[in-house]
Amino acid sequence: MKGLSRIGIVAGVWLFLFCGSSFAGAPDGSVSPEEGFLWELRNQEGEVYRLEGIPVQPDGPGHLLSFKTDIPGIILDGTTGKQEGQGLPSPAARPGEGRDPFQEEEVQESISDPLEPVNRVFFEFNDLFYFYLLKPVAQGYEAVVPETARLGVRNFFTNLGFPVRFVNCLLQGKFESASMEFARFILNSTVGLAGLIDVASEGAQMKRYDEDFGQTLGSYGIGTGFYIHWPLLGPSSLRDTFGRAGDSFLTPASYASETQYQLAVRSFDTVNETSFRIGEYEDLKKAAIDPYVALRDAYYQYRRSKIKE
Amino acid sequence: MVQCFPVRAVLSFFVGLLLAAPAWAGAPIEKIKSSTDKILSIVSDPAMKGQAKSGERRKLIRKVVDERFDWEEMARRSLARHWAERTDAEKKEFVTLFGNLLERTYLDKVEGYAGEKVFYQGESMDGEYATVDVKIVTTRNVEMPVRYRLRSKGNEWLVYDISIEGVSLVNNYRVQFSNILAKSPYKDLVSKLKEKSAQEQ
Secondary structure, three states: OHHHHHHHHHHHHHHHHOOOOOOEOOOOOOOEOOOEEEEEEEOOOOOEEEEEEEEOOOOOOOOOEEEEEOOOOOOOOOEEOOOOOOOOOOOOOOOOOOOOOOHHHOOOOOOOOOOHHHHHHHHHHHHHHHHHHHHHHHHHHHHHOOHHHHHHHHHHHHHHOHHHHHHHHHHOOOHHHHHHHHHHHHHHHHOOOOOOOOHHHHOOOOOOOOOOHHHHHHHOOOOOOOEEEEOOOEEEEHHHHHHHHHHHOOOHHHHOOOHHHHHHHHHHHHHHHHHHHOOHHHHHHHHOOOHHHHHHHHHHHHHHHHHHO | OHHHOOHHHHHOHHHHHHHOOOOOOOHHHHHHHHHHHHHHHHHHOHHHOOOOOHHHHHHHHHHHHHHHEOHHHHHHHHHHHHOOOOOHHHHHHHHHHHHHHHHHHHHHHHOOOOOOEEEEEEEEEEOOEEEEEEEEEOOOOOEEEEEEEEEEEOOEEEEEEEEEOOEEHHHHHHHHHHHHHHHOOHHHHHHHHHHHHHHHO
């Protein structure tokens, strides 16, 4: 029902915005669950906007569509189970098909990307940065530094991430996770030699609760916002960017005395982490027809699933 | 940059394809496990190792995989709304191209199998649809939750989507394809797929 009422509100806003406009180029009437639909609506100024219905699963139960539009100021977020007036389409149910009951768990929209041209430029920049700078450095580092040491460094930085995880668990009301994180921190910082050894995971089999402020905001119902692909930092969203900013207050490295030290610490962490992940980005590129979109969508789906859990 | 998001998650679905045999109550489990075991034995067979045998190996693996994965369903769902607009010949071509894309990437990953462990977390079934949750643990204790979606076709259960850490394969491709098709005609997508296949040879 939540999805329905959201659609209702959005549709209301939509109609309000276009109050007085007429819709030429009305939908051709063919709406079906597996095909979805694409309407092009023209207002009185002659501007054309698209409203698209995308099947969540093309041959599913016949009544799940998710919506996408480029009408400015509207963010459509939700699916409709059954049609409710308001000028929204009535998807036809296909008889005898049986339901795909698992569709309802996943609202498969994609993140809006109004900054796509800029994002793509940064994506290309990051691509070059990775292949020409980060990867060679990480490979050199990997060759020289033994794995145990690199794991130690990784554990050390992960341990330093405790305040972020802890506070965000609390903010989300996940008190058990928070106390688990606290216990992990104590254990790793003491027995684990200031975090170098991840005693909590390996010895005590404790789970790490990877929460951040972006997820906290998401759990409060704040939508993802649009996609931003930062140079060097990589994929993010409007909300998650605020999330990062918020988390930086809880990150020890931010308090190093001078910017160059902050930068050095972050670079070291990045190179170390990359030394474990060489090959992943290449694999993504290999599997994707459009790596930029592949990464953007994977990021979006991943963040959604992290917020849900 | 790559660290702030587990790119590995997107790619490890290929490991998932290999290892995470969907399991649920009944005879199908045996079938699935045998598929997985077959693939594993092909990959670890000493007689099959090495570059020279790579073509043969891939053929054998593909045969096993074809029994378990519904390429057409995956291709159809990834084209979504655009599928219905295609002619039959185009549909066939697309299924082949898309299947080859997945197969190639998959085989590359399969051959990098290095002892990951698979744990079956649970399943649910509803009529002709089923979901299986699996956890893959790598040798470095990195855990990856994998979710299979299956649909029954006659006697068989076939996989039509895989999600790793919440990232669905079909959805990821669907967004890519719809992004391309929004800006250019279908034949451009086909030529991109063909180009990619030529690149990888």
